Every structure is written in C-alpha cells, then in structure tokens.
Amino acid sequence: xxxxxxxxxxxxxxxxxxxxxxFFRYARRNPAFGIGLIILITxxxxxxxxxxxxxxxxxxxxxxxxxxxxxxxQYPFGTDAQGRNLIAVMIVGTQLTxxxxxMAGAIGIAVGTILGFVSAYYGxxxxxxxxWIVDVMLTIPAFLILxxxxxxxxxxxxxxSMALIIAVLAWVGPTxxxxxxxxxxxxxxxxLMARLSGxxxxxxxxxxxxxxxxxxxxxxxxxxxxxxxLTALGLELLGLGSQREPTLxxxxxxxxKYSAILRGLWWWxxxxxxxxxxxxxxxxxxxxxxxxxxxxxxRRAA
Amino acid sequence: MVExxxxxxxxxxxxxxxxxxxxxxHTDRGVVKAVNGVSFDLQPGERLGLVGESGxxxxxxxxxxxxxxxxxxxxxxxxxxxxxxxLLALSEEQMRKVRGAKISMVPQGAMNSLNPxxxxxxxxxxxxxxxxxxxxxxxxxxxxxxxxxxxDLKREVGRMYPHExxxxxxxxxxxxxxxxxxxxxxIADEPTSALDxxxxxQVMETFGKLQDLMGVAIILIGHDMGLMAQFVDRLxxxxxxxxADLSPIRETFSEPLHPYTQxxxxxxxxxxxxxxxxxxxxxPPSLLKLPSGCVFHPRCPSVMERCTKQVPMYQEVRxxxxxxxxxxxxxxx
Amino acid sequence: xxxxxxxxxxxKVYGSSxxxxxxxxxxxxxxxxxxxxxxPSILAVVGESGxxxxxxxxxxxGFISATEGEVLxxxxxxxxxxxxxxxxxxxxVQAIFQDPFAVYNPFYRVDHVLNVPLSKFKLARTKAxxxxxxxxxxxxxxxxxxxxxxxxxxxxxxxxxxxxxxxxALxxxxxxxIADEPVSMVDxxxxxxxxxxxxxLNKDLRIPVVYITHDLATAYxxxxxxxxxxxxxVVESGETETVIKNPQxxxxxxxxxxxxxxxxxRRWGQTKEEFEQELHSVxxxxxxxxxxxxxx
Numbered sequence: 001x002x003x004x005x006x007x008x009x010x011x012x013x014x015x016x017x018x019x020x021x022x023f024f025r026y027a028r029r030n031p032a033f034g035i036g037l038i039i040l041i042t043x044x045x046x047x048x049x050x051x052x053x054x055x056x057x058x059x060x061x062x063x064x065x066x067x068x069x070x071x072x073x074q075y076p077f078g079t080d081a082q083g084r085n086l087i088a089v090m091i092v093g094t095q096l097t098x099x100x101x102x103m104a105g106a107i108g109i110a111v112g113t114i115l116g117f118v119s120a121y122y123g124x125x126x127x128x129x130x131x132w133i134v135d136v137m138l139t140i141p142a143f144l145i146l147x148x149x150x151x152x153x154x155x156x157x158x159x160x161s162m163a164l165i166i167a168v169l170a171w172v173g174p175t176x177x178x179x180x181x182x183x184x185x186x187x188x189x190x191x192l193m194a195r196l197s198g199x200x201x202x203x204x205x206x207x208x209x210x211x212x213x214x215x216x217x218x219x220x221x222x223x224x225x226x227x228x229x230l231t232a233l234g235l236e237l238l239g240l241g242s243q244r245e246p247t248l249x250x251x252x253x254x255x256x257k258y259s260a261i262l263r264g265l266w267w268w269x270x271x272x273x274x275x276x277x278x279x280x281x282x283x284x285x286x287x288x289x290x291x292x293x294x295x296x297x298x299r300r301a302a
Numbered sequence: 303m304v305e306x307x308x309x310x311x312x313x314x315x316x317x318x319x320x321x322x323x324x325x326x327x328h329t330d331r332g333v334v335k336a337v338n339g340v341s342f343d344l345q346p347g348e349r350l351g352l353v354g355e356s357g358x359x360x361x362x363x364x365x366x367x368x369x370x371x372x373x374x375x376x377x378x379x380x381x382x383x384x385x386x387x388x389l390l391a392l393s394e395e396q397m398r399k400v401r402g403a404k405i406s407m408v409p410q411g412a413m414n415s416l417n418p419x420x421x422x423x424x425x426x427x428x429x430x431x432x433x434x435x436x437x438x439x440x441x442x443x444x445x446x447x448x449x450x451x452x453x454d455l456k457r458e459v460g461r462m463y464p465h466e467x468x469x470x471x472x473x474x475x476x477x478x479x480x481x482x483x484x485x486x487x488x489i490a491d492e493p494t495s496a497l498d499x500x501x502x503x504q505v506m507e508t509f510g511k512l513q514d515l516m517g518v519a520i521i522l523i524g525h526d527m528g529l530m531a532q533f534v535d536r537l538x539x540x541x542x543x544x545x546a547d548l549s550p551i552r553e554t555f556s557e558p559l560h561p562y563t564q565x566x567x568x569x570x571x572x573x574x575x576x577x578x579x580x581x582x583x584x585x586p587p588s589l590l591k592l593p594s595g596c597v598f599h600p601r602c603p604s605v606m607e608r609c610t611k612q613v614p615m616y617q618e619v620r621x622x623x624x625x626x627x628x629x630x631x632x633x634x635x
Numbered sequence: 636x637x638x639x640x641x642x643x644x645x646x647k648v649y650g651s652s653x654x655x656x657x658x659x660x661x662x663x664x665x666x667x668x669x670x671x672x673x674x675p676s677i678l679a680v681v682g683e684s685g686x687x688x689x690x691x692x693x694x695x696x697g698f699i700s701a702t703e704g705e706v707l708x709x710x711x712x713x714x715x716x717x718x719x720x721x722x723x724x725x726x727x728v729q730a731i732f733q734d735p736f737a738v739y740n741p742f743y744r745v746d747h748v749l750n751v752p753l754s755k756f757k758l759a760r761t762k763a764x765x766x767x768x769x770x771x772x773x774x775x776x777x778x779x780x781x782x783x784x785x786x787x788x789x790x791x792x793x794x795x796x797x798x799x800x801x802x803x804a805l806x807x808x809x810x811x812x813i814a815d816e817p818v819s820m821v822d823x824x825x826x827x828x829x830x831x832x833x834x835x836l837n838k839d840l841r842i843p844v845v846y847i848t849h850d851l852a853t854a855y856x857x858x859x860x861x862x863x864x865x866x867x868x869v870v871e872s873g874e875t876e877t878v879i880k881n882p883q884x885x886x887x888x889x890x891x892x893x894x895x896x897x898x899x900x901r902r903w904g905q906t907k908e909e910f911e912q913e914l915h916s917v918x919x920x921x922x923x924x925x926x927x928x929x930x931x
Contacts, residue, residue, distance in 0.1 A: 355824055356792070498684055499851070501683075502895070528895035532899075533895075552899045555897070555898060565824070571852045580827055581828030582825070582827075583777070586792075
C-alpha cells in the first residue's frame with residue numbers, strides 16, 4: 001500500500017485535535033454558547049470577587065445600612081427599606097441562588113444518571129417500574145407539590161433544604177433523557193463487540209456507554225441547574241424561601257411586600273431583576289449551545 | 303481539456319451531455335476534487351451504469367447532475383446539457399422546474415427517509431405540487447395511484463404509511479415519487495444495496511419495466527458488478543473522481559480495457575470456478591492529494607514510467623469504448 | 636468427539652415473554668446444527684432477512700438465549716457456564732459483523748477494539764507485548780499499524796475498519812468464528828480480500844467458520860457446507876458444491892436464480908411471472924407446513 005486512505009487524515013494529525021480543543025473551537029463557532037458562558041462567568045466573578053469587599057455578616061442583612069438610600073458612591077446599588085446594602089445582597093444572593101441550582105441540579109443529574117442507566121440497560125421489571133414512576137411524575141403539577149412541601153417547612157427553610165426540596169423532582173427529566181439515550185446506545189453493535197471482548201455489564205456501562213452519554217449529561221446538567229434556579233426563584237417569589245438568607249428571589253419577594261414600586265424605590269427592584277434575567281438568559285444560551293453540541297443532527301458540520 | 307466523447311448519431315440525439323464536470327469541496331485541509339473532469343453522453347432510454355469504490359465520487363456526480371451540491375461543495379466547472387440546455391446556467395427557480403420533472407433521482411438510502419407520518423400518496427402528491435399547480439386534487443390522486451401501479455404496487459398502498467411497508471415496497475415508493483412527473487432521466491443511487499437478492503431483483507425489474515413503459519433513461523449507481531451486468535447497456539467505471547473506462551456492458555466483461563476494470567472483474571466470485579478470490583491491493587487515493595500522472599498508477603499492475611508523470615487522455619480507443627490509460631496511447635486512431 | 640458448538644432442537648421466539656402474553660414470532664424453529672473442531676470447515680448459512688440467520692448468530696455468540704432447546708459449547712450448555720468457563724467461551728467464540736462502523740465505539744480510537752480483549756482475556760503480559768500482538772495482527776491483514784493505530788474510526792475507510800475487525804479475530808486465536816454478512820457493506824474491491832482472510836483463518840489456523848450471508852455467490856466460493864434457511868427453518872443443507880450445482884428445494888433454486896451474475900451473457904434465471912409464482916408458492920408452502928419443512 002503506497003497511498004494513504006481516501007478519507008483518512010494526513011499522518012501528521014493522526015490523532016486529531018483533543019476533545020477539549022474541539023469543544024473550545026465549537027464554543028467560538030457557536031456565538032450563543034460563547035455569550036452565555038461570558039455572562040455567566042461575569043456574574044460568578046462579580047459574586048466571588050465582591051465577597052472580598054463586603055462585610056458578609058452585616059451588609060446583606062436588615063439594619064446593616066441606613067434604609068431606602070438611592071444608588072450613590074457609598075451604596076452603588078442603593079439600600080432597601082429594611083436597611084440592606086443592595087450590592088451586598090446581589091453579591092451574596094447570586095451566589096446563594098447559584099448554589100441552590102447547582103446542588104439541586106447535581107442531585108437531579110446524579111440520580112437521573114443512575115436510574116436511567118440501570119433501568120434502560122437491564123430492562124425488564126425494574127425498567128417498567130422506573131418508566132411508570134417517571135411518567136406519573138411528569139403528569140402531576142410538580143411546582144404545586146413543591147409549594148405544598150415548602151409551605152409546610154416554611155420556618156425551617158435554609159438554602160440547603162431548598163436545594164433538597166427541589167431535588168425531589170429534579171431527577172425526573174434527567175432520568176427520562178438518559179434512559180432514552182441508553183436505550184438506543186445499548187442496541188449499538190459496539191456493545192456486542194465489548195461483550196465479545198470479555199467486558200461485563202458494569203464495564204460496558206461505564207466504559208462503553210457513559211462516554212457517549214457525556215455530552216448529554218453536560219447539557220442535561222445545565223438544564224437541571226436552570227430548572228432548579230427557576231423553581232427556586234418561583235418559590236421565593238411566593239415567600240417560600242429561606243427567610244433569613246438574602247437570595248435573589250427573596251429580594252423580589254421583599255420588593256412586593258414593601259410595595260417598592262409604588263414607593264418609587266426603583267433601584268430595589270430593577271437591579272435584582274436585571275441580575276436574574278442575566279443569570280437565566282446566560283444559562284439558557286449555554287444550554288441551547290450544549291444541546292446543539294450533543295445533538296449531531298443540529299450540530300453544524302465541522 | 304478532454305475532447306467531448308461522441309457515441310453514434312449526432313449531438314442533438316443525445317438526451318444528456320456532460321462535459322468536463324468539476325465538483326470541489328473546500329475544506330479546512332484543502333480542496334477535495336470529488337468529481338474531476340467527467341464527460342459523457344446519455345441517449346434517450348439508455349441504461350448507464352456507474353460503478354466505483356466508496357469515495358470515488360459517484361454519488362457526488364449524481365447530486366451534481368441534479369444541481370443539488372451543497373456548501374462547502376460547488377460545481378467548479380463544466381457543462382450539463384439536458385436536451386441541449388445547460389442546467390448549470392439556469393437560475394435556481396428555473397432549475398426547480400427541471401428537477402424532478404425532467405431529471406429525477408432516487409437518492410441513496412431514500413427508502414429510510416420517507417416521512418413516517420404521511421400517507422404514501424400524499425408524499426407522491428407533494429412532489430407533484432412542487433412542479434405543476436395546474437392539476438386538480440382528483441387528477442393528482444389519480445396520477446399518484448397510476449405511478450404506484452407502474453412500480454408494481456397496488457393503489458391501496460397510497461393510503462398506507464411507510465412503516466406498514468417492506469423494504470422492497472418502500473424502495474418502489476421512492477421510485478414512484480421519482481417518476482411521478484414523468485422525467486426523461488432517473489438517477490438511482492445504490493437503490494438495492496440494503497435489500498436481499500430476491501427483492502433486489504424485483505426492484506431492478508421494476509426499473510426495467512418503467513423504462514419500457516416510459517422510455518426513461520436510467521443512470522444506475524452502485525458497486526455491484528453483477529447488478530450492472532444484468533441491467534445496464536453501458537458501464538462507466540469511476541476512480542478518484544474520474545471516468546477510467548466507459549464501454550458497452552458486454553465488452554466491459556468480455557474484454558475489459560482499463561487495468562482497474564480488469565481487476566474489478568477478476569475480483570468477482572462466479573459459480574463456474576470455485577477457487578482463489580483475487581482482491582485489489584492498495585487503497586484509493588485521497589481526493590485531497592491526487593497522485594501525479596495517472597490517478598490509478600500507485601495500484602496499477604501494468605504501471606509504466608509515463609504513468610507517474612503524464613495524465614492519460616480519456617479517449618475513444620475503439621468504437622464506443624472510452625478509456626483513460628496509457629496502455630492504449632499507441633492505438634489512438 | 637464432541638462438536639465444539641452444537642444446537643439441539645433450538646427454537647427462538649421473540650416477544651413472547653410479556654405480561655400480557657403476546658403471541659410471539661418464532662425466528663428460529665427446531666434448529667439442529669453441529670460444528671466440528673477437528674475437521675474445521677466453513678459453513679455457509681444462507682437466507683433472506685427474516686430467515687433467522689442473524690438469530691442463529693446471536694444464539695451461537697450467546698447474546699440471546701434459546702426459548703427451547705440447548706446451545707452447547709464443547710458439550711456444555713452455554714446458559715450454565717461458570718464465570719471462568721464463560722470467559723473462556725467469550726474469548727474462543729469470536730465474530731465479524733456486517734457494519735464495519737457500528738462495531739466501533741465512536742468515543743475511542745480504533746486501538747480500543749484490539750486493546751480491550753487483550754487485557755480482559757489476559758493475553759498480553761506487558762504493554763509492549765500487547766502492542767506487538769496488535770501490530771502483527773494488523774500486518775497479517777495487510778494494514779500498516781502506523782496508519783491505523785491511534786486513529787478514530789471515522790478517520791479510516793470502511794475496508795480498513797473491517798480489516799481491523801478481522802485482525803482482531805486473528806489476534807485472539809479463537810476456536811470458532813461467526814462472520815455475519817462480513818462483506819455486504821464493503822466495496823467490491825475489498826470483498827475478495829476479506830473473504831480470502833476468512834479462508835486463511837479456516838485453512839491455516841484451522842478455525843471453523845460460520846459464514847452468514849444472503850449472497851449465494853460468495854457462499855459458494857468460500858464455504859464447504861451450506862445450510863439454506865427460510866422463515867426460521869432449514870430447507871436444504873449439504874455440501875456446498877452439490878447444493879448449488881443441483882439445488883433440490885424451490886427456495887434454494889429461487890435464491891440461485893436471483894443472483895445477479897456478473898456476466899451480461901447470463902441473464903437472471905427466470906422470467907418475472909415464473910419468478911413471482913415461485914415466490915408465492917414458496918411462501919404458501921412455508922405457511923402451510925407444520926414444524927419441519929423437508930426439502931422436496
């Protein structure tokens with residue numbers, strides 16, 4: 001054989017670019033994903049760097065500062081009617097809201113991955129049960145259930161317990177998505193090849209199937225986090241959040257409760273709304289980008 | 303430049319004339335010359351076969367004839383004359399009227415890309431609507447039923463959905479869609495590669511019947527020499543984006559001229575001699591970087607010094623027999 | 636001498652084990668088959684899609700279990716193998732599949748399909764030994780290790796990918812090879828090369844091969860014995876030469892007549908009408924017949 005294969009890459013780049021390189025190249029080609037990532041990183045930086053400059057024990061809590069001050073050099077985002085320094089509230093609130101989302105999303109995706117894999121790979125009775133529960137969970141109004149749980153536990157709510165409550169339902173979507181992926185993957189011939197190569201079921205799931213699900217896991221994780229954040233914000237708007245912690249949602253709740261709009265305290269509501277919108281939009285853009293990345297049909301040709 | 307090939311009869315007799323067709327794909331790694339200077343004629347009602355390895359450019363050429371090459375690919379040169387009219391010079395709007403109505407195609411894997419949620423007859427009617435708005439609904443229904451019968455399916459199949467049909471039936475539906483506008487040329491790209499031998503034969507016989515009925519010319523693309531031997535009048539052998547050989551089918555088999563064609567035929571199993579199977583060594587060249595001289599020289603058993611330097615002319619070395627090979631330089635008339 | 640692989644009265648019914656007791660369809664009916672290791676031959680299993688030939692392959696490879704009857708490996712029921720015995724069976728019965736792309740996990744480089752069995756079956760003691768074994772096997776099927784190892788499947792041609800699978804089978808020194816339509820998705824130019832390597836595995840390494848195909852022409856060339864399957868049942872079997880040259884059953888005749896001969900002088904066997912009548916009568920016979928359908 002004197003020549004290279006028709007479709008083969010030249011020997012110099014035999015291995016091809018690494019997965020990470022390809023991922024970043026993709027981020028550059030897909031502007032929605034890139035913009036989403038930039039906004040999110042900016043928010044995270046705002047929150048983490050900001051923590052270094054504020055008095056964490058006092059500033060974001062009531063009576064920390066003089067009440068109802070418009071934005072000034074001293075209080076860049078102003079203060080609210082109860083005397084919270086709003087820039088401190090935003091710094092801490094962004095972080096707390098993200099934390100709720102990450103925790104609930106991580107639990108959701110972890111449970112979803114395990115259930116989805118075991119259910120789809122082994123099939124049979126177990127799969128029937130999992131599929132049934134998921135179908136039932138998808139038909140009941142999840143948010144209402146959370147409202148009931150949260151209002152029962154209202155006085156004990158912390159950021160962590162919020163995350164756990166939301167996680168009660170956060171696994172349903174991921175389970176369904178991963179189950180569907182594994183169902184098609186396990187029929188692929190490379191699974192047969194792996195069995196002929198002496199791999200057992202656990203090895204096949206981890207080494208053959210899991211890597212192919214990774215893009216979906218990543219996209220599913222971002223979706224879960226987004227959903228969890230939206231759920232947390234929704235509950236908090238109703239006042240069903242941690243009464244003590246200055247989360248983004250609770251800030252809006254206080255805005256309603258103290259009629260900030262009528263009283264002309266515009267900075268009290270505009271700034272948290274902008275931050276919430278930025279956060280949700282950035283996550284949605286990232287999720288959109290990842291979805292395109294993990295779905296070969298919508299993925300543009302390399 | 304290659305001289306335009308002439309078969310018998312004057313130029314105006316030809317249904318389709320392709321001259322120096324060039325199709326290129328612009329990729330990060332360079333320009334892929336998928337079709338690299340192909341010329342041939344097709345007469346009305348003729349059956350032309352086109353064989354080649356995967357990556358030899360045969361499917362790309364089919365798409366180019368339909369003007370369906372998508373970016374990053376483009377037709378970089380040449381002419382495609384249908385009834386003397388250059389398809390490459392038409393506007394996209396004009397081409398839309400020609401596509402399907404004059405020149406039609408059964409794409410590779412078409413049977414698996416039927417719309418799963420639409421009834422068969424609606425999928426046929428949709429194609430008709432694209433071209434001819436003058437027909438009434440009943441006329442179109444009637445025409446859909448007619449074309450189904452033409453491909454040996456019952457009219458009732460029109461009311462069915464793709465999942466209710468077998469592979470052979472689905473492939474016939476695709477053929478029905480392709481002939482619904484009574485085109486002059488059908489290009490069939492590997493129409494039977496996913497089918498069993500028995501069904502494969504039925505599908506090919508459907509093509510044969512259509513041809514008797516409508517006088518349509520057929521370009522059959524594939525890699526099965528047996529199917530070609532059974533079906534086509536002339537066979538073109540494609541290699542690395544070029545025609546290596548174009549001959550009447552009987553002569554291709556009785557006396558193959560191009561060394562590649564010879565090797566293809568020698569590698570075929572036959573029921574007469576049970577013995578060694580001869581493979582073709584080597585791999586087709588990368589279309590990004592074609593070998594110097596004759597593109598086949600790295601694999602050619604009869605390679606000469608000239609082959610590595612000089613591109614052989616694609617020429618008619620015997621009546622009706624076109625070859626691009628230095629072995630036949632001397633016999634040039 | 637016990638046959639290396641034996642099917643005793645094997646029936647496989649799909650879709651029967653539901654809670655609602657749906658009526659299943661039998662993909663394979665009362666199949667009997669014995670493969671000898673001491674006189675290794677190539678057995679062709681021929682039939683259309685739906686004839687049960689792929690079910691047969693899956694049963695032999697242990698991917699599915701029989702609804703009735705026994706699949707015996709070296710005289711032992713494959714359902715009742717101990718873990719150690721099962722691992723031996725896994726190594727010794729290997730396969731070459733139809734689709735030379737689907738057998739590769741797109742996440743890994745092609746080395747994966749060679750590496751994994753070497754480590755799982757503990758065939759190589761060191762990394763260097765594994766590397767040497769892989770390179771030897773690739774060279775044996777006419778591939779250059781430096782042009783294939785380290786690549787991703789999509790970077791290789793279909794022919795290269797299929798030859799790596801053949802190299803894998805070669806490297807594992809199996810006792811039985813199931814080749815399930817190994818050339819139907821490969822270019823004509825490579826078909827002969829791959830079939831030739833099957834013959835090498837059989838004649839030189841003395842490994843019995845089951846060649847599953849719908850193409851009687853290649854079956855004739857490669858095999859010593861042939862079994863013709865139709866709707867899950869054996870309709871004809873015997874020496875390849877005899878069966879092909881003098882077919883007894885009308886279905887075998889139909890298959891032979893359907894071969895597109897690579898010879899323009901030799902047209903498809905029958906006219907279309909005869910052929911369709913034939914097809915209908917074959918189908919009628921099959922539905923009318925009971926469990927066993929004897930050749931005419």
